Amino acid sequence: MKHMVRYKLKADRVDENERLARAVYEELAERRPTGLRYATFKLEDGVSFVHIASHEAPDGSNLLTALPAFKAFVAGVRERCEEPPVTVGISEIGSYGFFGS
DSSP, X not given: OEEEEEEXXXXXXXXXXXXXXXXXXXXXXXXXXXXXXXXXXXXXXXXXXXXXXXXXXXXXXXXXXXXXXHHHHHHTHHHHEXXXXXXXXXXXXXXXXXXXX
């Protein structure tokens, strides 16, 4: 399953959001879960973010949402947002040099 999440933060919450997102990547680096690809991007306005995730666990579980650091990240995301997260499913048509292709 592949999906994208986008949202816009309150300007005074950007640093907090980035700190929490980095903690997710630190935990991913430690645990190195297989079948998971995840990327976070800050848009040029400095307050909008996009996350792209792909997970392929044999049992259908989402390895990302099971991480304690990710749970901490999403716990207060709505309070940090000016525009709440919107999640959409995405289908890859092609890619070059992205997500290991």
